Amino acid sequence: MSHPRVRLRNMRSERRYRYRLYPTRGQQRQLARTFGCARVVYNDAVALRRNLWEQGGVKVGYGELDRAVITDAKKTPERVWLSEVSTVALQQAVRDAHRAYVNWWQHGAKPPRMRRKHGRQAFRLTQRGFRVRGAGDGSDRARVHLAKVGWVKVAWSRPLPSPPTSVTIVREPDGRFYASFVCAVEQRPEGPAGSPGAGIDVGLHHLAVIVNADGSVEKVNNPRHLRAAERKLARAQRALARKVGAKKGEKASANYRKQRQAVAVLHRNVRDLRADHLRKLARRLIHENQVVAVEQLNVEGLARTRMARSIHDAAWATLHRYLQEAAELHPDRHVVKVDARGTSRRCSRCGCDNGPKPLSVRTWTCGCCRALQDRDGNAARNILIAAGLAEIENACGPDMRPTQRHAGDADGEEAGTRRGDHRMCAVAQ
Numbered sequence: 322m323s324h325p326r327v328r329l330r331n332m333r334s335e336r337r338y339r340y341r342l343y344p345t346r347g348q349q350r351q352l353a354r355t356f357g358c359a360r361v362v363y364n365d366a367v368a369l370r371r372n373l374w375e376q377g378g379v380k381v382g383y384g385e386l387d388r389a390v391i392t393d394a395k396k397t398p399e400r401v402w403l404s405e406v407s408t409v410a411l412q413q414a415v416r417d418a419h420r421a422y423v424n425w426w427q428h429g430a431k432p433p434r435m436r437r438k439h440g441r442q443a444f445r446l447t448q449r450g451f452r453v454r455g456a457g458d459g460s461d462r463a464r465v466h467l468a469k470v471g472w473v474k475v476a477w478s479r480p481l482p483s484p485p486t487s488v489t490i491v492r493e494p495d496g497r498f499y500a501s502f503v504c505a506v507e508q509r510p511e512g513p514a515g516s517p518g519a520g521i522d523v524g525l526h527h528l529a530v531i532v533n534a535d536g537s538v539e540k541v542n543n544p545r546h547l548r549a550a551e552r553k554l555a556r557a558q559r560a561l562a563r564k565v566g567a568k569k570g571e572k573a574s575a576n577y578r579k580q581r582q583a584v585a586v587l588h589r590n591v592r593d594l595r596a597d598h599l600r601k602l603a604r605r606l607i608h609e610n611q612v613v614a615v616e617q618l619n620v621e622g623l624a625r626t627r628m629a630r631s632i633h634d635a636a637w638a639t640l641h642r643y644l645q646e647a648a649e650l651h652p653d654r655h656v657v658k659v660d661a662r663g664t665s666r667r668c669s670r671c672g673c674d675n676g677p678k679p680l681s682v683r684t685w686t687c688g689c690c691r692a693l694q695d696r697d698g699n700a701a702r703n704i705l706i707a708a709g710l711a712e713i714e715n716a717c718g719p720d721m722r723p724t725q726r727h728a729g730d731a732d733g734e735e736a737g738t739r740r741g742d743h744r745m746c747a748v749a750q
């Protein structure tokens with residue numbers, strides 16, 4: 322269950338720490354050169370491999386690839402400018418291309434594609450290529466030294482937990498620069514949890530619906546400021562669609578480029594607000610619960626057509642990742658993924674399959690036990706049950722066990738009505 326961004330290694334996990342960079346104009350030019358060279362080397366490596374593969378399934382190793390697209394290429398007039406940037410960055414780009422091919426050959430991933438000149442740009446340096454200064458001491462000496470770029474100003478918004486093993490330098494589409502360091506962090510116990518477990522479901526009208534093992538339900542929405550920012554972004558994107566973009570062989574209009582920049586800035590704003598909200602939610606859930614149960618994400622099912630839906634799914638995927646990351650810091654915290662098929666059809670009280678429900682149906686009454694079920698709360702409770710953190714109430718059997726209070730109670734459902742329903746349940750069965 323390890324996530325690619327957090328690799329477990331002897332009770333230590335690796336994690337990313339991202340900081341904003343403030344390069345000078347000269348440094349920006351040198352960074353742009355490095356992004357460009359790393360991209361060219363990556364693409365050369367992909368093209369070389371592709372050609373050799375098409376010429377009869379030849380596979381070349383990393384060493385040969387490195388020599389061909391870096392060392393030998395530097396001696397040619399077409400690629401002589403590769404010498405102007407850090408070799409470490411180029412080697413890491415070739416390593417990425419190599420890994421992309423291995424993933425394709427061995428793990429069934431998609432074949433590697435060429436990297437593009439537009440959008441997010443990145444290159445990576447290992448320990449040989451960078452040094453940090455004033456990390457977290459609040460001094461104005463805060464800098465990171467990047468090979469062939471120099472000391473770049475950095476905002477250490479939080480201290481680095483340990484000496485970083487690598488750094489990825491990024492230029493986002495909005496023009497901002499960031500350094501993302503990989504650091505090892507020690508695991509430490511989080512201590513006693515308030516609750517043994519919680520089941521979390523992606524709500525139809527909520528970001529998340531949380532059902533605690535004691536039966537209480539909490540519905541989490543996106544905060545108001547995030548929703549406002551999302552609306553603003555949607556408006557800006559519609560405005561961009563109306564402006565004239567670049568046609569073949571022409572430059573995009575000045576208005577279009579201006580609007581594109583505005584969209585990128587709003588996009589960053591929304592992304593940062595959302596990440597902040599989700600990270601806080603994940604940390605709270607991990608702090609409060611020993612086990613957090615979530616449904617197994619169906620990645621193919623995530624490619625949905627409706628915009629609102631896809632944004633929601635993306636947020637859900639991000640929450641998963643943050644939960645995983647937060648749990649991996651503590652040996653006494655766990656995230657359990659359960660197969661969530663049928664969670665919306667099954668009654669979480671008696672286990673009856675009530676068949677598919679159109680999305681418009683928010684509440685329904687179970688055909689077996691007559692329990693009034695709230696769509697979202699019921700699904701989250703089923704996830705809790707699937708993870709073994711709660712039991713089906715088995716209200717119909719003669720050996721009625723005392724079970725936890727129903728989540729429906731929190732929604733204002735009358736307990737008295739339900740007691741009456743028990744009898745009907747016995748008849749129905």
Ligand SMILES: [Zn+2]
Binds near residue numbers: 673688692
């Ligand atoms: Zn039922």
